[in-house]
Amino acid sequence: MKTKIFKPSEVGAAAQLINEGQLVAFPTETVYGLGADATNVAAVKQVYVAKGRPSDNPLIVHVADLETVERFAQPLPEAAKKLVKAFWPGPLTMIFKLKPGALAPEVTGGLNTAAFRNPDNAATLALIKQAQTPIVGPSANTSGKPSPTTAQHVLHDLDGKIAGILDDGATKVGVESTVLDLSTDTPAILRPGAVTASAIEEVIGMPVQTEQHHVGATEVPKAPGMKYKHYAPDAQVYIVDRTEDWPAALTWAAQQKVPMGVMATDSVLTNNALPANCEQFSLGTGIQSATQELFAGLRHFDTETNIKDILCQSFDNKGLGAAYMNRLNKSAGQTHFSV
The missing domain is CATH 3.90.870.10 (DHBP synthase)
Structure with a gap:
């Protein structure tokens, strides 16, 4: 076909x-x-x-x-x-x-x-x-x-x-x-x-429940994205939780001696020197552009490069940030960079 x-x-x-x-x-x-x-x-x-x-x-x-x-x-x-x-x-x-x-x-x-x-x-x-x-x-x-x-x-x-x-x-x-x-x-x-x-x-005019129910192995989910693995590239994603963690994260990336991906906003990319083995993907200026570009960035590193590990910027888990972090956590398998 x-x-x-x-x-x-x-x-x-x-x-x-x-x-x-x-x-x-x-x-x-x-x-x-x-x-x-x-x-x-x-x-x-x-x-x-x-x-x-x-x-x-x-x-x-x-x-x-x-x-x-x-x-x-x-x-x-x-x-x-x-x-x-x-x-x-x-x-x-x-x-x-x-x-x-x-x-x-x-x-x-x-x-x-x-x-x-x-x-x-x-x-x-x-x-x-x-x-x-x-x-x-x-x-x-x-x-x-x-x-x-x-x-x-x-x-x-x-x-x-x-x-x-x-x-x-x-x-x-x-x-x-x-x-x-x-x-x-x-x-x-x-x-x-x-x-x-x-x-x-x-x-x-009434409260909305936001705590997501954990779907068991034998249970049918009511909505997509609740039960099975989602949004995951071939590369391992590491979530960088705080702005002040980026220098340590990039130092760690430099020590890996393999190509690394970095997905972050322009301010993070501008204020931190990327090691020679790191390729950047801009998430724009804030949460709105980051949400728009998240999947595009993951796909870029998945399909157009030989990168196996990606450092990705975190955002506050509120408002639109809740949607962004829901997808990013699933993409990373809840894996966070730790200092």
């Missing part, structure tokens, strides 16, 4: 492939998703095959409007309607109880709930509307690897495995959407993202 690249002006051809049961990767404001008709069981099964994804890892359903969600979900809570008005289209995924038999178990991981999102990307919204069906969309990468933020990242992982890629350039947010569970009495964030707990609480 030859994977075709589509421009946004060619969205009709991409939608035709979806209707034929083919897989087409699509852009969102967060990362690129791997799309298939959510009502076509055979197509959904191929998503798991193409990614090498565990079959009990549920998929997010991407929709063009709230009415589509209401076709599948039980009556939505008032909080959901407020959040739709505030954050859709945007990087907020919400989990709802389903009407019996509304979606195939291949989509839901066998659960009676499903996650829905209305992505903030004009080309993808046009894709969903022209295909006239909701589209599943896990990240369009090999399962466990850093998520793709460009069409080229998708092509690297899935070339020849999927029919097409709708290319709309680099994504803006850089990490996956916030996943909010609204299927229980207390709303709970199962995966942090650009829409923060405080922003959600302000809209719905």
Whole structure:
């Protein structure tokens, strides 16, 4: 199979492939998703095959409007309607109880709930509307690897495995959407993202649980990213927790006598002399650019260099930093540089 690249002006051809049961990767404001008709069981099964994804890892359903969600979900809570008005289209995924038999178990991981999102990307919204069906969309990468933020990242992982890629350039947010569970009495964030707990609480006027439940080996996760290894490059990532730790971290890097990667903001890179064996990747000026560039940096060192170890900058675990640190900790396997 030859994977075709589509421009946004060619969205009709991409939608035709979806209707034929083919897989087409699509852009969102967060990362690129791997799309298939959510009502076509055979197509959904191929998503798991193409990614090498565990079959009990549920998929997010991407929709063009709230009415589509209401076709599948039980009556939505008032909080959901407020959040739709505030954050859709945007990087907020919400989990709802389903009407019996509304979606195939291949989509839901066998659960009676499903996650829905209305992505903030004009080309993808046009894709969903022209295909006239909701589209599943896990990240369009090999399962466990850093998520793709460009069409080229998708092509690297899935070339020849999927029919097409709708290319709309680099994504803006850089990490996956916030996943909010609204299927229980207390709303709970199962995966942090650009829409923060405080922003959600302000809209719905009630507290949101943020402590993530540990998913056991035999338990089916309600949302992606809760159970299996995620976002990990081939290289070992070491998190540098404090600005004052960088001189010691770089001294240690110099002693390794092998090529090392350094991912940090411009201020860290400017204020510290990098050893000759270190290659830098800029995370920009702060948490917003760092979140946008995190996966791109991990992929850069994974696919374009022979680097086996990466030092990466930490941020405060609050606001957008909670989303960044969630992905970075998983990428590093919770490994921190210690002085």
